Amino acid sequence: MNCWKEMHRKEKRPGINELRTYLSANSMDLFEEFAYHLKREYDLSCAPAVYTMNYGWVFRFGRSNLYLIDKIKIIGDSFCIDDICVEDRDSLTAALKLADTLYAEGFGERLKIHSAQKSAAQYERTKSRLEREKKEIESMSSKINKNNFNKYRWSPKISRQKLKTLYENDAKMLQDEELIDDIGFALYARCLQGRDERVLIETGKVRCHNCGKILNYSKGLMECDCGYQYLFRDYMRSFRKNNMPSGSAQHIFNNFIEKWQCAQNYSVKMQIIDELVHEFHINLVTGVKGRFVGINLIEGTKKQIEELIVSLAYSNTYKDSKDNFMHNLKNDRVSK
Ligand SMILES: [Zn+2]
Known part of the structure; x- marks a missing residue:
């Protein structure tokens, strides 16, 4: 099999379809199961791939620009997190366990604080947007029926x-x-x-x-x-x-x-x-x-x-x- 890094050059970011074409059906099932677990348990999603010198395009899972897993490497016919290369049920279980541990040991808390800050900022933005829009409407009021x-x-x-x-x-x-x-x-x-x-x-x-x-x-x-x-x-x-x-x-x-x-x-x-x-x-x-x-x-x-x-x-x-x-x-x- 051609190497992921060779096949997907820096110039063009691969998406899920490229990953699906590259991995075997079995490996892709494992990847999807991993993604589904993170979505269901923690509402974390797979973000668009980022390019790294050593491994080419890697995938990340997180929310609001905060990543629980920031480097899923594609090596051979598996996806790898740290030194776990997922190729069967056992290695998938190990990867899921790692994700659960990372979440429990600090990530969940960080995400909570980050989300609270983000919603406060969002609240301010919404407030100023509504004020701006109100003024806009007022300026048109003579034309509005x-x-x-x-x-x-x-x-x-x-x-x-x-x-x-x-x-x-x-x-x-x-x-x-x-x-x-x-x-x-x-x-x-x-x-x-x-x-x-x-x-x-x-x-x-x-x-x-x-x-x-x-x-x-x-x-x-x-x-x-x-x-x-x-x-x-x-x-x-x-x-x-x-x-x-x-x-x-x-x-x-x-x-x-x-x-x-x-x-x-x-x-x-x-x-x-x-x-x-x-x-x-x-x-x-x-x-x-x-x-x-x-x-x-x-x-x-x-x-x-x-x-x-x-x-x-x-x-x-x-x-x-x-x-x-x-x-x-x-x-x-x-x-x-
Ligand atoms: Zn009309």
Whole structure:
């Protein structure tokens, strides 16, 4: 095997995909398990790799620029922490033990102090930002028409009750065509709006939520011919606050958009809705499974939605995928 350092020169930082290509499947599983442990136990994530003279690109795990492990070297087909090279269950256990010890012996405490300082600084920044923004709004107040200012229409999320009813009916072999279209088209509209408006935002544009006209970015008040008015930053904030589907799981939403358009019968529709609500966001750096994408699509708190998704009963048609899903979930939870 080519050496990691030779393959990945200083000029181009490798990400998780390069690591996945380089390591064997077994070693990559161990790496992901290590990453998952640190995430679950301490909320620590894998940061982008940094270059070192001796080992080339190395990985770090931490939070808020504080690193529990600041040098994971890639040597041969393993990842190494200090003198532990992880290549099997035993060495993984040793590495996890080392991480736990480092955390218990001071790192956790340092992180706590660091986080408190950081939130105090953050609080001050937020305070001055809000004051600044208030002044900005005041300076525009003569131009702002409150009835038409920053009014958004985001495609609604679907109700938990409707989704539950769909699954309950399905389990009883009741094919409710009306309900499945109701839910499917609501998901479709929301995914589509998330995708399209994200593209617009990224190119410095917004769509007027009253008349549909595309407006170009301007620093102050953006006014549409129809009389609606927006501030770009508030528009972006509203997009995020409403949890519009986009970001790291974009490919999952796109996949649903494509499939829904040509879903011709009830069972196909059920299958693609089922796939969608059970999908996860994947952390782009570590490859670790995060929250359900259902959170972008279903009404309720994170906890309510997670409970619903885990409880959804499949009919026999989807039993296999349900079994796989529960199996994966169980493995995730017990792989301590
Ligand atoms: Zn308009």
